[in-house]
Amino acid sequence: MALPNKVLPGFSATLYCQPTATPTPLTTANLSVYASVSPIVITGNLIPVEAIPAFGQDDAVANFNVAGSRQSDKIPTQSAPTSMTITAAWNPADTNLLLIRGDAYSGTVDRTFVISASDGTGIVNYAFNGRVGQFTVDPNPTAEAKCTFTIHPRGNQYGWSNNA
Amino acid sequence: MATQQNVNQYAKAIQAQLAGIITPVPVYANFNRNFATQNDFVTWQLRNVHQPVYTGNVQSVKGIDTPTFQMSVFSTTMENSFLTANTILQSLHGYSGLFGGATYGFQISKADVVWLYNGYDNEINLFNIFMDCTLYIPT
Numbered sequence: 406m407a408l409p410n411k412v413l414p415g416f417s418a419t420l421y422c423q424p425t426a427t428p429t430p431l432t433t434a435n436l437s438v439y440a441s442v443s444p445i446v447i448t449g450n451l452i453p454v455e456a457i458p459a460f461g462q463d464d465a466v467a468n469f470n471v472a473g474s475r476q477s478d479k480i481p482t483q484s485a486p487t488s489m490t491i492t493a494a495w496n497p498a499d500t501n502l503l504l505i506r507g508d509a510y511s512g513t514v515d516r517t518f519v520i521s522a523s524d525g526t527g528i529v530n531y532a533f534n535g536r537v538g539q540f541t542v543d544p545n546p547t548a549e550a551k552c553t554f555t556i557h558p559r560g561n562q563y564g565w566s567n568n569a
Numbered sequence: 570m571a572t573q574q575n576v577n578q579y580a581k582a583i584q585a586q587l588a589g590i591i592t593p594v595p596v597y598a599n600f601n602r603n604f605a606t607q608n609d610f611v612t613w614q615l616r617n618v619h620q621p622v623y624t625g626n627v628q629s630v631k632g633i634d635t636p637t638f639q640m641s642v643f644s645t646t647m648e649n650s651f652l653t654a655n656t657i658l659q660s661l662h663g664y665s666g667l668f669g670g671a672t673y674g675f676q677i678s679k680a681d682v683v684w685l686y687n688g689y690d691n692e693i694n695l696f697n698i699f700m701d702c703t704l705y706i707p708t
């Protein structure tokens with residue numbers, strides 16, 4: 406078990422959120438501890454999203470140009486975890502979509518989110534603390550209504566973990 | 570959380586709804602021997618029952634169901650087949666609400682009817698018109 410040791414289909418990732426309107430997000434250290442993260446990864450906390458967008462860490466670099474030096478230099482800096490714009494099929498009464506909607510309305514709720522990917526036995530979790538900065542509903546008449554929300558992770562507050 | 574609805578319920582609802590629209594013209598789920606004795610009748614067949622599936626291993630993460638049923642309108646006269654097809658078109662196209670009557674019905678957001686083509690079958694001596702109807706079923 407441990408980390409899934411296979412190439413996974415993009416399909417295998419699922420998004421979960423911490424429950425309740427006023428959650429206590431995990432500490433930065435615990436975001437990398439599987440035993441702390443895994444209680445969030447339950448069906449009741451599932452967000453019914455269509456597809457998980459790119460997640461992980463943004464690129465960030467500082468450019469230095471020194472007078473008299475022939476070449477400039479690029480130094481990677483501590484970059485932020487990437488913001489995620491996510492689309493979900495919209496059920497207005499879905500408990501977790503209501504939490505997202507509430508977070509967007511507040512703008513100041515810190516919540517732990519977990520993206521969990523599995524090959525059936527091994528599980529890898531990417532956990533981060535974030536705030537919701539957007540909540541829109543797209544009522545395109547050709548398919549189900551969809552809501553789109555953006556989660557902005559707090560700086561440096563993310564971690565990877567896997568089952569043992 | 571979008572659950573898959575019972576396709577048996579779809580079938581009963583389609584039968585009930587069509588029978589209600591075009592009564593007294595009989596409605597059948599499949600073609601049968603009635604062409605020999607009946608001047609007008611309609612058959613239907615269900616296909617493309619499908620909810621799009623979304624990411625992750627949880628079964629309920631899906632979109633809405635959009636099944637299609639094809640109606641075949643048969644008649645010994647071309648006018649009657651067109652009149653029956655028109656009755657169905659007027660009643661179903663764009664319809665929103667309870668589909669399938671009080672016993673078997675469920676709410677649909679919209680019914681979308683496409684009148685495909687008409688023709689004549691020389692072997693059974695019947696004019697025919699084929700129509701597709703897609704249901705948008707919130708789940």
